[in-house]
Each structure stands twice: as C-alpha cells, then as structure tokens.
Amino acid sequence: xxxxxxxxxxxTDEMRxxxxxxxxxxxxxxTLSPMKTCDPWAVHSAKxxxxxxxxxxxxxxxxxxxxxxxxxxxxxxPTALQDKLDGDHPLEDLERAFSALRHMEKVRGEKRGQxxxxxxx
Ligand SMILES: [Zn+2]
Numbered sequence: 001x002x003x004x005x006x007x008x009x010x011x012t013d014e015m016r017x018x019x020x021x022x023x024x025x026x027x028x029x030x031t032l033s034p035m036k037t038c039d040p041w042a043v044h045s046a047k048x049x050x051x052x053x054x055x056x057x058x059x060x061x062x063x064x065x066x067x068x069x070x071x072x073x074x075x076x077x078p079t080a081l082q083d084k085l086d087g088d089h090p091l092e093d094l095e096r097a098f099s100a101l102r103h104m105e106k107v108r109g110e111k112r113g114q115x116x117x118x119x120x121x
Contacts, residue, residue, distance in 0.1 A: 003027055062089060063097045067106060067120070075110060075119035 003010055003024035016028035023031065059067070062085075069084045070076060076084065078094055085094075098118055101107040110117045 005031075059101075060097065062093060063101055066094065066097055066101065066118075070107060070118060070120050075117040077115055077117055081118060 004021040005027040010024045
C-alpha cells in the first residue's frame with residue numbers, strides 16, 4: 001500500500017492511521033508534531049525576540065492608534081482594526097506595527113476558531 005501523504009510504499013504493519021488517512025511512519029510523526037498547531041505569532045516572536053530584546057523603542061503614531069483602537073473596541077480582526085483607523089493603512093503596515101507591539105508585550109494575537117483576533121496583552 002501507499003502513504004496517502006507522500007505516496008511512499010509502506011508495509012501493512014508500518015501503516016499508521018490518522019483521521020481516516022493511511023500514513024507512513026514519517027508522515028504520521030509530522031502530522032502529530034506540535035509545530036503544526038503552533039501559533040504563528042508565537043513562532044515569529046520567538047525567532048525575532050532576541051534581536052529586539054533590550055532595544056529602546058518608541059511608539060509610532062500607527063502603533064499608538066492600534067493600541068487605542070484595541071483599548072476602545074476590544075479584540076479585533078486585523079481587517080476590522082484597519083476599518084477603525086483613520087487613514088488608509090495597508091494591512092502589511094498594520095502587521096508590522098502589530099509585530100513590533102507584540103515584542104513589547106503590549107498586544108497579542110488570539111485564535112478564536114478560524115479567526116485571529118488582535119488584542120491588548
Ligand atoms: Zn508518508
């Protein structure tokens with residue numbers, strides 16, 4: 001038989017079943033790996049945190065606006081936050097500002113079902 005994921009030939013006794021799929025040992029391990037379910041914000045933060053640790057930072061007007069909006073409105077999806085802010089900020093700018101604020105532990109991402117909400121720390 002063949003692995004449903006990587007198509008490798010597997011012996012029947014090496015076959016692992018996961019959510020109705022027949023997987024080889026390797027794919028089964030990857031499927032179960034906690035990395036798969038890791039919060040992407042946390043991973044991103046862990047990678048870049050050291051780089052910014054101890055660095056003196058001042059809030060940009062956009063960062064201040066994000067903090068104020070989250071304080072007034074509560075947790076928001078990035079696009080909803082975008083609507084609340086004055087001016088026409090591209091989502092990439094918001095994400096960059098959010099990322100910087102996250103390093104300062106002022107905001108964080110929160111997963112609710114399929115949605116990611118931004119909220120105060
Ligand atoms: Zn496989």
